[in-house]
Amino acid sequence: MALASKNNKRPVKTVSRANSKSSSDAKTSSNKKTKGEEAKKTEEAQEEYGLKEEIVVLIAFACAAILVLSNFELAGSVGRAIKWLMFGFIGVMEYFFPFVVAGTIIFISVNKSFIKIARIKAIAVYGLMVDLAAMWQRITNVPRVEGNIFSFFTVCANDKIGGGFFGGLLCKILYPLGTVGSFVIMLALMIICIVVITEKSFIKGMKNAKTKSKEFIEVAKKDYFEYKEQNDLADYEDDEDEELERNGHFSKNANKNAIEENGQIDSTKKKKKSPARRMGRKVLGVTSDTLIERNGQGDGDINIENVEAISNPEDEYSKDIYEPDSNNQVFNGFNNVMTDEDYDDAYNDNQGDNHNDSYSDNQGDSYKESHNEAAQEASNALDEDLRADVASDNDFVSAYNAGSNAYASPNAHASSNTYENPNAHASSGARDSLTESYGQAAAKETPFEKGNQKKYHKPDINCLKRSKKTAFLGASTGKNDETARVLKQTLLNFGVAVDVVGISYGPSVTRYEIQPEQGVKVSKIVSLADDIKLSLAAADIRIEAPIPGKSAIGIEVPNKEATTVGLRELIESKEFKNAKSKLVFATGRDIAGKVILADIAKMPHMLIAGATGSGKSVCINTIITSILYNASPEDVRMILVDPKVVELSVYNGIPHLAEKVVTDPKEAAKALNWAVIEMDRRYKDFAKYGVRNLEGYNEKVVKGEIIDDQGEVVKDKKPQILIIIDELADLMMVSANEVEDAICRLAQLARAAGIHMVIATQRPSVNVVTGLIKANVPSRIAFAVSSGVDSRTILDMNGAEKLLGKGDMLYFPSNLPKPLRVQGAFISDEEVADMVEDVKRKNPPVVYDESISKTEIGAALVGQSQSQDERDPLFAEAGRFVIENEKGSIGMLQRHFKIGFNRAGRIMDQLFDAGVVGQEMGTKPRKVEMSLEDFNNNLANG
Numbered sequence: 052m053a054l055a056s057k058n059n060k061r062p063v064k065t066v067s068r069a070n071s072k073s074s075s076d077a078k079t080s081s082n083k084k085t086k087g088e089e090a091k092k093t094e095e096a097q098e099e100y101g102l103k104e105e106i107v108v109l110i111a112f113a114c115a116a117i118l119v120l121s122n123f124e125l126a127g128s129v130g131r132a133i134k135w136l137m138f139g140f141i142g143v144m145e146y147f148f149p150f151v152v153a154g155t156i157i158f159i160s161v162n163k164s165f166i167k168i169a170r171i172k173a174i175a176v177y178g179l180m181v182d183l184a185a186m187w188q189r190i191t192n193v194p195r196v197e198g199n200i201f202s203f204f205t206v207c208a209n210d211k212i213g214g215g216f217f218g219g220l221l222c223k224i225l226y227p228l229g230t231v232g233s234f235v236i237m238l239a240l241m242i243i244c245i246v247v248i249t250e251k252s253f254i255k256g257m258k259n260a261k262t263k264s265k266e267f268i269e270v271a272k273k274d275y276f277e278y279k280e281q282n283d284l285a286d287y288e289d290d291e292d293e294e295l296e297r298n299g300h301f302s303k304n305a306n307k308n309a310i311e312e313n314g315q316i317d318s319t320k321k322k323k324k325s326p327a328r329r330m331g332r333k334v335l336g337v338t339s340d341t342l343i344e345r346n347g348q349g350d351g352d353i354n355i356e357n358v359e360a361i362s363n364p365e366d367e368y369s370k371d372i373y374e375p376d377s378n379n380q381v382f383n384g385f386n387n388v389m390t391d392e393d394y395d396d397a398y399n400d401n402q403g404d405n406h407n408d409s410y411s412d413n414q415g416d417s418y419k420e421s422h423n424e425a426a427q428e429a430s431n432a433l434d435e436d437l438r439a440d441v442a443s444d445n446d447f448v449s450a451y452n453a454g455s456n457a458y459a460s461p462n463a464h465a466s467s468n469t470y471e472n473p474n475a476h477a478s479s480g481a482r483d484s485l486t487e488s489y490g491q492a493a494a495k496e497t498p499f500e501k502g503n504q505k506k507y508h509k510p511d512i513n514c515l516k517r518s519k520k521t522a523f524l525g526a527s528t529g530k531n532d533e534t535a536r537v538l539k540q541t542l543l544n545f546g547v548a549v550d551v552v553g554i555s556y557g558p559s560v561t562r563y564e565i566q567p568e569q570g571v572k573v574s575k576i577v578s579l580a581d582d583i584k585l586s587l588a589a590a591d592i593r594i595e596a597p598i599p600g601k602s603a604i605g606i607e608v609p610n611k612e613a614t615t616v617g618l619r620e621l622i623e624s625k626e627f628k629n630a631k632s633k634l635v636f637a638t639g640r641d642i643a644g645k646v647i648l649a650d651i652a653k654m655p656h657m658l659i660a661g662a663t664g665s666g667k668s669v670c671i672n673t674i675i676t677s678i679l680y681n682a683s684p685e686d687v688r689m690i691l692v693d694p695k696v697v698e699l700s701v702y703n704g705i706p707h708l709a710e711k712v713v714t715d716p717k718e719a720a721k722a723l724n725w726a727v728i729e730m731d732r733r734y735k736d737f738a739k740y741g742v743r744n745l746e747g748y749n750e751k752v753v754k755g756e757i758i759d760d761q762g763e764v765v766k767d768k769k770p771q772i773l774i775i776i777d778e779l780a781d782l783m784m785v786s787a788n789e790v791e792d793a794i795c796r797l798a799q800l801a802r803a804a805g806i807h808m809v810i811a812t813q814r815p816s817v818n819v820v821t822g823l824i825k826a827n828v829p830s831r832i833a834f835a836v837s838s839g840v841d842s843r844t845i846l847d848m849n850g851a852e853k854l855l856g857k858g859d860m861l862y863f864p865s866n867l868p869k870p871l872r873v874q875g876a877f878i879s880d881e882e883v884a885d886m887v888e889d890v891k892r893k894n895p896p897v898v899y900d901e902s903i904s905k906t907e908i909g910a911a912l913v914g915q916s917q918s919q920d921e922r923d924p925l926f927a928e929a930g931r932f933v934i935e936n937e938k939g940s941i942g943m944l945q946r947h948f949k950i951g952f953n954r955a956g957r958i959m960d961q962l963f964d965a966g967v968v969g970q971e972m973g974t975k976p977r978k979v980e981m982s983l984e985d986f987n988n989n990l991a992n993g
């Protein structure tokens with residue numbers, strides 16, 4: 052029905068044909084016929100036509116159906132006959148025949164207006180069928196083509212094979228051409244039929260295919276040339292960039308990146324450049340064409356060249372820690388990157404100054420004035436070789452050594468009693484005779500005797516090696532600027548727009564100070580730490596958000612090569628020399644290269660923690676060395692506790708030691724107890740003489756206002772005492788309670804008494820660094836640790852797990868709000884050994900304080916109770932209670948008076964002292980040995 056309706060609509064031409072037919076009829080018959088009649092006829096014709104069409108279509112379908120059914124032998128004997136017949140005519144093509152018949156009938160019926168064409172096409176279809184049948188026949192060759200023409204019909208009809216009569220006939224006709232020739236012709240026929248049916252030219256199609264492939268090649272060629280052109284352009288741009296970089300310009304982003312005036316991205320440029328850029332560059336987790344849309348600023352990309360490494364005065368977090376001197380030329384950050392001349396000048400200045408300090412300070416004479424004179428004397432006194440050296444060598448160091456030798460010689464000693472310095476650089480002969488003469492002198496006078504306090508001779512600065520000066524300069528090359536660019540791009544890739552506002556080149560890390568655009572959360576940048584690490588291929592980075600005192604976030608990236616900060620350069624620095632405190636030590640250099648000094652007196656106690664190999668022992672060495680270069684034994688005495696035995700034993704014999712280096716943890720507990728007793732003693736003295744602290748006391752000593760019990764004026768100042776414990780864990784293992792008690796008591800009260808502690812541990816766990824110790828030791832230095840948990844134990848915050856080791860530290864004194872990243876000063880074991888040797892040689896033998904080793908563990912507590920000498924307020928009541936119950940038990944006192952064990956125990960001890968109860972009897976209660984009457988009497992008598 053659908054077809055019918057389609058047909059009704061379609062043949063407009065058919066209708067018009069009918070119309071024309073009726074009109075011609077009208078012409079030939081008569082003009083009398085009315086228009087209404089014509090129209091009626093037309094309508095009738097149309098109806099007739101529609102019906103016919105429908106009938107034809109239906110018959111066609113019926114025929115086709117019967118043919119199909121015949122193929123499957125479902126149409127009875129007629130069907131079988133038809134099948135037989137059809138196979139006889141067209142062979143195996145009979146299977147397709149029903150559909151072809153139905154199709155052609157319908158096709159012709161609906162294309163009546165093109166009947167000729169329709170017929171031709173129908174013939175072509177049948178021709179194609181015969182051609183295909185012939186092909187099949189030729190391929191199978193059954194029945195044989197050479198046979199009788201009629202055998203084709205009979206064999207195919209009977210056996211349902213072959214190409215039938217028509218197929219066979221064609222084969223027979225073409226037989227003289229042979230098989231191949233036959234096939235060629237049959238193929239040609241097939242193409243002709245298809246062309247006729249489809250009306251599509253085979254040759255034209257071939258031509259089209261040719262032109263299409265040509266077009267395709269053209270397009271490919273065009274693409275290739277375009278790509279090549281772009282690639283060349285990118286190469287050229289890269290060359291240009293490199294050239295700019297070489298010339299010190301770093302504005303390629305500003306030139307190349309298409310940020311328009313109004314901040315819009317030039318998308319065409321961006322599109323064109325992207326393939327070349329991606330192909331031409333290594334991708335480091337960023338795409339280099341990512342541009343930032345700036346909000347109204349429109350000043351293009353940041354020009355990294357303009358970013359200067361400024362050691363901003365605002366960086367001074369605390370005046371207590373460093374007081375930068377504008378005159379200081381020694382590595383004062385990167386603004387003052389030194390030329391060789393500068394360096395040498397500074398060196399000579401410092402050398403001269405230091406030399407001056409070492410001698411003129413202590414001796415009261417100007418070393419410089421007499422130096423030339425003395426050197427002259429030396430040249431007389433020394434052997435030929437040395438004299439030649441002194442005469443020819445203009446180098447200050449040689450002159451200095453020669454000068455020192457001069458003073459070391461017995462002659463010089465005889466001629467000038469100011470310089471009795473046995474120098475490390477003395478020739479062996481001179482040294483022997485000196486030792487002899489020194490021994491005699493030492494026999495006459497007691498070392499550090501009263502009024503002879505200025506005879507401490509500092510070690511020679513040449514015992515410490517000078518670190519390489521070029522190391523700092525190396526870090527200021529353009530490499531780091533490139534890093535800043537990558538950093539910025541990486542953050543942009545994650546949608547974080549930032550400006551790099553400053554770069555600080557530190558000895559081991561470089562800090563990029565970035566300022567996020569408004570609306571960017573600091574936490575977002577912190578969360579990108581791993582991605583930044585990946586882009587920069589950095590071992591580890593630390594993000595300081597924000598940098599204290601700045602509206603910027605610091606991203607600390609390790610330098611490719613870390614620079615060692617030599618202790619010597621710090622000790623020679625003006626900051627160190629100008630430091631007033633005797634307990635100042637050269638900590639290292641901060642991220643901007645500034646000298647960081649720490650004053651232990653202000654801390655007043657310090658905890659140093661870090662994993663093994665992170666730099667604790669080196670740090671302790673720098674503390675001791677700094678003190679040896681800065682303070683005399685009258686100013687500072689040290690107690691060194693070294694349970695590891697090997698670390699600090701080298702210092703045995705230096706005059707600053709109050710006690711031989713303590714290696715036994717039990718001895719260490721004694722030493723701590725001694726310190727507690729000493730602290731109590733000092734407080735008593737302060738109270739007695741009406742001073743508040745050690746400084747006040749020492750001032751009075753200088754003024755001669757301190758008179759002792761014998762009525763003599765005290766001339767000895769009390770030194771500051773520094774207790775250094777190299778491994779707290781070892782002490783805690785042996786006697787945790789005593790050690791913890793002593794440390795806490797010292798930590799709470801020792802500041803005013805001038806007693807300070809430096810406690811180091813590689814195990815920052817809570818059972819070593821207990822809550823009590825942490826609470827009482829406010830200043831910390833954290834070296835690299837293995838986990839954030841350890842970092843939190845030390846600093847109460849993460850960060851130390853990101854450190855690089857080898858002296859990289861977070862320095863967190865009590866007066867800073869946040870830890871400061873510092874590269875610790877370095878001193879080698881050889882330097883320590885040289886320096887200690889030098890100090891020992893120059894100074895009288897050390898006199899240890901025997902009372903330290905004689906102190907009993909727990910004596911401090913006895914001392915404490917004795918010093919208090921007070922009975923517990925419950926003493927009387929407790930006494931009566933015990934007597935009434937006729938037994939003395941601590942538990943009973945605890946329960947009855949609702950007090951703790953310690954207090955109850957103390958009361959029981961007091962009752963024992965007063966004779967109320969007897970000795971302890973293990974677990975049994977003590978015996979009562981006093982009547983209530985006697986007890987009351989005793990109380991009444993006081």
Ligand SMILES: Nc1ncnc2c1ncn2[C@@H]1O[C@H](COP(=O)(O)OP(=O)(O)OP(=O)(O)O)[C@@H](O)[C@H]1O
Nearest residue numbers: 662663664665666667668669813857858875876877
């Ligand atoms: N400030 C520094 N500068 C350069 N290198 C350093 C610095 N401090 C330490 N190192 C390097 O690290 C090594 C280990 O240092 P150190 O012995 O001080 O570690 P430690 O923390 O005391 O280890 P341990 O707990 O095992 O004794 C040193 O030999 C040295 O090479």
